[in-house]
Amino acid sequence: MARAIWSGYINFGLVSVPVGLYSATQEHEIDFHQFQKGTSDRIRYKRVNERTGREVPFEKIVKGHDVGGGEYVIVEPDELDDIAPGKSRSLEIDTFVDLDEIDPMHFQKSYYLAPSDSENASSYALLRDALAKTNRAGIAKFVMRGKEYLATIRADDRVLVLETMFFADEIRDPDEELGSLPRKSGAGKQLSMAVDLIEAMSGEWKPAAYQDIYTERVKELVKSKHQGKEVVYSEEEPQATNPTDLVAALRASVEQARKNRSSRTQKTAAKKTTGKKATTKKAATKKTAAGKKTAAGKKTAAGKKTAAKKPAAKKPARKKAA
Template sequence: MTGPVWTGVLTIGLITLPVALHKAVESHDIAFNQIERGTSDRVRIRWVNERTGTEVDFRDLVKAFDAGGGEYLAIEPEELEEAIPEKSRKIKVTEFVNFSDVSPLYFRASYYLDPRGKGHAKIYQLLAYAMERSNRAGIATFSMRDRMYLAAVHAERGLLTLHTLYFPDEVRDPRRGLDHMPAEERKFTDDEFRMAERLIDLLTVAWDPWNYTDARHEQIRRTVEDKLANREINSLRQSLASLGGTVRGPGRGESRSRPIANDATTKGSGGRGRTGKPGRRKGTVHEDISGLTRKELYRRAQELQIPHRSTMNRQQLHDALLRATR
């Protein structure tokens, strides 16, 4: 587990428990970078002055409030810090509520509370046991990363957890702004209600989060793995080709092979094609391409429709172009 995102103390009445806050969840999303198509060149975002078009150093950026009419009111970091009341390293529980009464709509993020030091294990376990047995949650406020948070401290499987909550004015009223919400009065019969209950009963199972997977994530992961494997095979094929070896083509079980073309394939024909007529192969390059960049080589390969060009490095593109234009 990574390091804590916050350290301080949890206070409940006269009890003070030093704790560290750790993220309870982590993202397994596959990270992508932006590159220019046909190259391995990263593309980065730059901060640009909208009026002058010049790049702005990150150190010169400041938050601003839109005052309207194209005017902005700059707010300095020091002024933002002053706006945080009671900035301290304290999670102060002021009251307890039934945890089941807190609507999931209010939950923002979840964290584990870790006691800072083995000497606090007993009081930590006592609080966790009492809260879990009673299904109560301690409501608290605390500051983290220059923001004030409302939080619910709860216990699960012997561990103290903290869930940051949205403030009530941040939770939208579904009756305002949603056009097709049904009226509050019920318009169904008892038989209809029993059928709905029966359907729910038939589909009810014990909750097990491991029964569910992120199908999109799995598909992207397989796509990346397949492309990596294909690139390795293509690299091997290009390496063999550059050494004058034999390339085995794709197929369903068959192992077709063809010799790599060399200078003897076209020499002796006086620049004639297979029909013996003078001609020039489409896309033939007569100038020296050794000084071209990978991007330029890729564009030539694109014009000649060389397969697997996007998986090749610069040298492989160079060699493939030479073979294609002999």
């Protein structure tokens, strides 16, 4: 079993549930080291005093906040620990909200919550099932690794999931960051065709259908270079659609999407039909074999029965002596 990266209590009302926090996701990036080009010399980073040029050990490094004018306020690690809230290892649920009301932009990273001991598993299950039934999420705050997090606690099948969240002031205003953005499109025909395209391309969400192609290509590149081979990928860069060609592009896209959907539907139907035929043929084969076996059994039994009914041959009578 995985090791908990945080442990504490979920508190809601007067109920406390002991839980452990576990990573729910893992990335599959390929690690690279840095080298000086043309050599096999590794590049290393050192913590160096910029005035003396000497390396400084980690335990002698403290943090400083820039307050302007080249002045810094130095803060010791112990001072940060003393003011950290939630030292009681508490996930205090402040309120419950409808899960659908939360903008996904607020979500940061997912974790699993599991009961810390079997004695309190029923309390864990009770909270999980109640959240699932009401489609609500508990909003809480907690401290982990020297940082306070805002979090939601929600039910996902048999497990409670904690999502760390961005605070409201951590989300940037798009108007301030991006400047002028387009207003609503007034083109009714184009909008209608764009809606048709979205509908034609709509389907069920199947996470397993999506693979990290780039990482696979990086693995192939590394493997090929290790074997002395060369890998070349040639893909054209996409180009922006000319506004004058937008209607034609939308119309062609809708037709192509409908063809693709029809093709997928036919393939699915063919697979189902093939599966049904195979099942029917298998059942018929079993039935035929059973019929042959039964017929043979009856024939043998009948043969034995006929032999039993066959009258015995009469012996010739002996003549009496004169």
